[in-house]
Amino acid sequence: MAAIASDHGHGHGHDEALHHQFENMEQQNDSYIVGMWTFLVTEVMFFGALFLIYTLYRSMYQMDWYLAHEALNVQMGMVNTFVLLFSSFTVAMAVRYAQLQKKWGVLSMLAITQVCAGAFMVVKYFEYQEKFGHHLYPGPGFGSHPEYLHGATPNFAQLYFGLYFGMTGLHGLHVLVGMIVIGYLMAKWWRNSPMVTKDYIPTELVGLYWHFVDLVWIFLFPLMYLMPKP
Amino acid sequence: MSAIPADPNVTAVSATPRTETNYLNADWSIKSWLLTGDHKRIAILYLVSVSFFFFLGSIAAGLIRYELTAPAGFILESETYNKVFSAHGIIMVFLFLIVAIPAILGNFLLPLMIGARDMAFPRLNLLSWYLFMIGGACIMGGMINGGVDSGWTFYVPYSSMYANSNVTMVLTGIFIAGFSSITTGINFIVTTHKMRAPGMTWFRLPLMVWALYATGVVIILGTPVVAVTLLCIIFERVFHLPIFSAELGGDPVLFQHLFWFYSHPAVYIMILPAFGVQSELIANFARKRVFGYHLIAFSSLAIAGLGFLVWGHHMFISSESMYQGVVFSLISFLVAIPSAIKVFNWTATLYKGNIRLQTPMIYALGFIGLFTIGGLTGLFLGCLGTDVHLTNTYFIVAHFHYVMVGGAVTAFLGGLHYWWPKMTGRLYPESIAKWNAVLVFIGFNLTFFPQFIVGFMGMPRRYHYYYFAPEFQPYHIMSTLGSSVLALSFIIPGLYLTRSLSKGAKASANPWGAHGLEWETSSPPPTSNFDQIPVVLDEVYDFDPVTEHEQDKAAQALEVPSYLSNEAKSAESEKEKR
Numbered sequence: 001m002a003a004i005a006s007d008h009g010h011g012h013g014h015d016e017a018l019h020h021q022f023e024n025m026e027q028q029n030d031s032y033i034v035g036m037w038t039f040l041v042t043e044v045m046f047f048g049a050l051f052l053i054y055t056l057y058r059s060m061y062q063m064d065w066y067l068a069h070e071a072l073n074v075q076m077g078m079v080n081t082f083v084l085l086f087s088s089f090t091v092a093m094a095v096r097y098a099q100l101q102k103k104w105g106v107l108s109m110l111a112i113t114q115v116c117a118g119a120f121m122v123v124k125y126f127e128y129q130e131k132f133g134h135h136l137y138p139g140p141g142f143g144s145h146p147e148y149l150h151g152a153t154p155n156f157a158q159l160y161f162g163l164y165f166g167m168t169g170l171h172g173l174h175v176l177v178g179m180i181v182i183g184y185l186m187a188k189w190w191r192n193s194p195m196v197t198k199d200y201i202p203t204e205l206v207g208l209y210w211h212f213v214d215l216v217w218i219f220l221f222p223l224m225y226l227m228p229k230p
Numbered sequence: 231m232s233a234i235p236a237d238p239n240v241t242a243v244s245a246t247p248r249t250e251t252n253y254l255n256a257d258w259s260i261k262s263w264l265l266t267g268d269h270k271r272i273a274i275l276y277l278v279s280v281s282f283f284f285f286l287g288s289i290a291a292g293l294i295r296y297e298l299t300a301p302a303g304f305i306l307e308s309e310t311y312n313k314v315f316s317a318h319g320i321i322m323v324f325l326f327l328i329v330a331i332p333a334i335l336g337n338f339l340l341p342l343m344i345g346a347r348d349m350a351f352p353r354l355n356l357l358s359w360y361l362f363m364i365g366g367a368c369i370m371g372g373m374i375n376g377g378v379d380s381g382w383t384f385y386v387p388y389s390s391m392y393a394n395s396n397v398t399m400v401l402t403g404i405f406i407a408g409f410s411s412i413t414t415g416i417n418f419i420v421t422t423h424k425m426r427a428p429g430m431t432w433f434r435l436p437l438m439v440w441a442l443y444a445t446g447v448v449i450i451l452g453t454p455v456v457a458v459t460l461l462c463i464i465f466e467r468v469f470h471l472p473i474f475s476a477e478l479g480g481d482p483v484l485f486q487h488l489f490w491f492y493s494h495p496a497v498y499i500m501i502l503p504a505f506g507v508q509s510e511l512i513a514n515f516a517r518k519r520v521f522g523y524h525l526i527a528f529s530s531l532a533i534a535g536l537g538f539l540v541w542g543h544h545m546f547i548s549s550e551s552m553y554q555g556v557v558f559s560l561i562s563f564l565v566a567i568p569s570a571i572k573v574f575n576w577t578a579t580l581y582k583g584n585i586r587l588q589t590p591m592i593y594a595l596g597f598i599g600l601f602t603i604g605g606l607t608g609l610f611l612g613c614l615g616t617d618v619h620l621t622n623t624y625f626i627v628a629h630f631h632y633v634m635v636g637g638a639v640t641a642f643l644g645g646l647h648y649w650w651p652k653m654t655g656r657l658y659p660e661s662i663a664k665w666n667a668v669l670v671f672i673g674f675n676l677t678f679f680p681q682f683i684v685g686f687m688g689m690p691r692r693y694h695y696y697y698f699a700p701e702f703q704p705y706h707i708m709s710t711l712g713s714s715v716l717a718l719s720f721i722i723p724g725l726y727l728t729r730s731l732s733k734g735a736k737a738s739a740n741p742w743g744a745h746g747l748e749w750e751t752s753s754p755p756p757t758s759n760f761d762q763i764p765v766v767l768d769e770v771y772d773f774d775p776v777t778e779h780e781q782d783k784a785a786q787a788l789e790v791p792s793y794l795s796n797e798a799k800s801a802e803s804e805k806e807k808r
Binding site: 019020021023027030031034035038039041042043045046047048049050052053056057060061137138139140155156158159162163165166170 | 350415419451454458471
């Protein structure tokens with residue numbers, strides 16, 4: 001970054017964290033914020049299409065989906081929900097510490113977030129493993145142990161588990177990406193990079209993304225795990 | 231402005247390789263191109279790659295036309311024909327039309343027009359080109375390695391269950407190219423919001439910027455939806471996740487809803503930037519402020535908004551309920567209003583303008599006619615009753631080619647000629663370019679007008695023979711003939727534009743005498759666009775009618791347009807030098 005800034009002598013200040021195309025930090029930060037929110041709009045549309053599919057199929061096959069959803073482990077989903085909610089809190093704290101420019105505060109909060117994200121993935125792994133063990137993964141062997149279907153029509157239950165694996169899988173992928181991004185941010189803080197230490201906005205951007213990932217789960221959990229009896 | 235003076239001493243200097251640095255000669259290494267963050271260089275990278283994909287898509291088009299010359303077909307088997315028209319559609323839609331004007335002209339012009347040094351996110355911009363190339367490579371890989379035969383629409387269950395071709399690989403390519411589109415859209419939106427020079431208020435923005443902004447909005451709202459929809463097909467084919475499987479109770483029509491939720495607005499991704507180019511050309515060659523500036527700006531946004539509410543008109547015969555059909559038909563009629571506002575305003579701009587019939591203007595005038603035909607025939611198809619007769623015939627093929635080729639490609643060529651001196655610092659040969667613009671118009675109409683007639687008579691689209699109705703043959707022969715003319719008229723600019731890179735006369739900063747910030751920096755612009763960030767004090771398109779009229783009279787008296795005389799002289803002096 002510093003290299004780019006020195007490549008172009010514009011005489012518009014020599015802030016290390018300022019990219020050459022911007023006039024000042026305020027413009028740069030505003031652009032980052034608008035850019036991140038625009039990106040989150042695309043993410044909302046991305047998951048929005050899947051929620052639309054979910055809504056349509058659930059309204060078509062209410063009873064079968066209710067029966068099929070009983071195969072899910074509500075305790076595990078609940079644990080994951082609280083793990084993610086707590087990680088949202090720690091990310092918010094990390095942003096606060098970034099505003100106060102407290103390096104170790106930021107790093108410790110992000111480290112806890114990473115632990116939470118890792119815990120989420122581990123729980124998810126055991127959940128997936130259980131479903132595979134019960135032959136609840138869609139495909140040729142689906143429902144070969146009908147006792148796990150709880151009486152749901154196999155075809156409609158297959159649609160349910162298709163969406164379950166598709167949506168939670170994509171969400172899990174977002175968690176993984178979040179872990180990589182948070183790791184990158186931590187490395188930047190560790191090395192006192194001016195990109196993150198000069199201003200809290202980059203930390204805030206990562207925080208926004210993480211809150212979005214949490215938010216998707218906040219919708220996924222009740223929709224997938226907590227269906228009322230129709 | 232910075233036109234080269236006719237003083238012999240100075241001319242001698244200017245004929246030697248130029249010493250000033252600009253974005254093109256700042257660094258010659260390949261690395262400096264492949265790792266550039268400069269929006270102008272990224273635009274050139276896009277220009278080269280998109281031209282290549284356009285060439286491939288055109289070959290597929292040529293094969294389709296050649297095959298249809300005879301009622302029973304004579305070079306392609308049915309299966310190959312399916313792969314060829316799928317290749318034509320996929321390449322032209324995803325690798326040419328969606329990218330051409332936004333990523334080439336838009337990338338190049340947006341920061342210049344608003345007085346910024348670069349896009350808000352230059353590295354994201356470069357990433358977008360790489361994603362585009364990776365996506366393009368996947369698509370081409372799938373096509374070379376056996377092809378794909380599901381058409382560019384990938385309707386399920388054919389694409390998810392029955393197609394044995396490389397659907398997965400091509401869809402992966404489209405998915406990746408979609409993210410290239412999204413990153414470009416985000417860049418447009420943030421740049422327009424946050425990078426405008428001091429004094430560049432929203433209503434001083436050139437209409438091209440308004441159009442690109444509206445395009446950005448459509449991209450970020452639509453593209454993620456089609457991305458996840460196509461991902462669902464990949465899920466179904468690779469991971470057996472049954473999202474649209476009808477045999478399990480899934481809904482294949484839901485796929486069509488989600489697909490057209492993007493793919494209808496996608497035609498606005500293709501045509502909105504073309505509207506922007508068109509507004510620039512009309513204003514600068516009629517030498518007049520665009521009539522109804524605000525209405526054109528808002529109509530771009532209106533199209534972006536209404537465009538998301540009309541997708542159902544692609545599904546009138548796909549088991550959509552009658553009431554849905556009525557509503558979608560009504561809203562489709564509404565979306566014609568902002569388009570008509572634009573056409574009427576451009577026409578009104580011409581009234582009492584000092585029209586200069588140069589190449590870009592010929593394309594622009596052609597655009598008005600062709601787009602009007604394309605738009606009005608769209609109403610036939612948005613109307614429930616007529617659509618039942620016309621859907622899936624060549625009528626619809628002709629309709630969207632009038633909009634996409636007659637509209638978007640014509641505007642792209644016009645814009646490319648108009649900004650060519652700014653992009654390359656060279657002038658293209660005006661007379662041949664003019665004749666070529668006329669040739670595009672003739673070739674285009676000869677290709678696609680007969681398709682309206684043969685489609686109305688009942689020729690179905692996507693059929694590779696019509697031995698059941700040999701009376702269609704004359705129309706198909708006319709169409710094939712026209713496509714040959716059209717192909718020629720695309721090859722000629724490729725040749726003379728390439729030649730002008732080395733042989734063309736050097737362009738001054740503002741060879742057209744046009745108004746706009748991009749003409750106030752040198753041609754080609756320096757890497758940082760402006761030596762100093764401009765402060766905008768003038769209104770946009772601030773042509774003074776009286777001055778324009780006097781200039782026009784003076785130019786007619788001299789028989790050499792005054793704004794060209796410097797260019798002509800410098801070109802002559804260069805010829806003498808050789």
